[in-house]
Amino acid sequence: MAKIGVVRAGVGLRAKRGWTWRVWVFCRKKPLGALGAVLLILMAFTAIFADALENYDPLYQDTPKQLTAPGREFWFGSDVLGRDVYSRVIHGSRVSLYVGLMAVLISTAIGTTVGVASAYFGGWLDLGIQRVIDALQGIPGLVLALALVVALGASLNNVTIAIAIAYIPRVTRIARAQALSVIQEDYVLAARAVGARAARIIFRHVTINSLTPVIVVAAGLLGNAIVTEAALSFLGLGVPPPFPSWGQMLQAGARGYQEAAPWLTIFPGLALTVGVFGFNLFGDALRDTLDPRLRGR
């Protein structure tokens, strides 16, 4: 009886070790990754509750109080139009997160589909797709995104699309490479033998089993996407004003008021850096956990 009890206790323990246990193990093994996750949760929290966290309306112009130094009234100072930099930084997280997540989601969806299809069908299709991907990758990412924004016009969604297109080659490459090895597996052969159709094999077997390295690459791209959005906005080709975005705030700060109001340069950049830092740490930990072979790449 005692023995059964022990076994039951063991079963009970294992059942309790659900995702909270896994999170705890992740935190203990990857403290930096956990720090990254905390930063990301903070950023998501800021974006969601921006309206509650703000001190002023981010668009409200208190012109007589323009370029006030950081203090009790304006925590991060005020800009040249007398807008509160703190509230604008808080609201800027929305743009960054939206563009970053959507761009990576779109490029991952398209890149995976194209990469897997390219690997599965092979032949001329594969050759053709690979050449286009090579060509696309020959255009520096920022230049490609910039040209697309010029052609499409600057808006929140066009910036997202432009960044997504610039990232498609990287996702396609890794998805294709992984799918090529998955196709060799016996379970794909078995699926084919029982008469599964191409679509079923592609989605149920090949794609699902090719996802791990894709997720690792996508996580690495998130921080990158946020920087690219900020860079485009900085160049005046991103999210149009007055909607607050960190890159555009940096540009406004850099134009002539740099020495007079260094806080315009410091705070939006700091927010951007913390965001990218969080994504990088989390992405690295995710990579080490999911795919130890990719370490150091």
Add this chain to the structure above:
Amino acid sequence: MHRYVMRRLVLFVPTLFLASLLVFTIMHILPGDVALAILGTDNVNMRDVENIRAQLGLNNPLPTQYGEWAWGMLKGDFGGRSLVDREPIRANIGRRFPVTIQLAVLTIAITLLVSLPLGVIAALKQDRWPDYVIRSMTILGLAMPNFWVALLVILGLVLIFSWGPPVMYRNFWNSPSTNFQIMIWPALVLAWGFSSYLVRVTRAQVLEVLRQDYVRTAHSKGLATRTVITRHVMRNALIPVITLLGTHLDATLGGSVILESIFGVPGVGQGIVQGANYRDWPVIQSLAMTLVFITLTTNLIVDLTYAFIDPRIQYK
């Protein structure tokens, strides 16, 4: 290896062709009438619109337009004139191209000089203070966007030293010192981001090679540690680093687009940004193609070098 070199060379041309097709398509097929954009939206006279379209060859079928532009790129007149100041794009590129090359060379030189030794030191002193210091620097370098670092550098120079980089650009042959004072900052900022990446890879590679059997053999046959490190470890660890140098060059060129604008360096990147602000598409198109050409050529050179250095490489 000959097969590899041949295939790599043969693939270069279609890739370049497809890339030019992509650049052209982006600038042409996507919505927006260029003639209307040039004239502005109010009070457009239809005859003016027609004149501009005819003048730019916009009434020709797209394949003809592409053919003319591509032939122009090959012939060396680089696709006509700027829409804004009517300057021939050929002159524009002739002026900007050397500047960007100089910036890229300077960046890569600094990166190599700094990151290879640091990567090796970090690996040899693994989990001791030099390793921690070096790794912290790389984490910072990867997290801080280069254009923000650039703004902080300018801010720091002005606030602390009351000195800013010269505003007027001078080329290297006319005034080496002015040129250096301008170019060194964007090069340093770019090199920091670039080396952060390279240091991490070098460190990981060296750590991996240190565990190899031939390193133990080298030690056990009584070679001095210094000889083992330089002859056995470094040589094997640095091969993949060279490829990464090539694949990351496009990021550096992309970064130079924004840094050139911040530091007032009149290179290809700054030209693209100026063109973008005026919707000057012939300039964007030809300058972007120039960057694509630089990127693809460097990648080709790097791949070929790789094949020569590492005889194990096969075309996959």
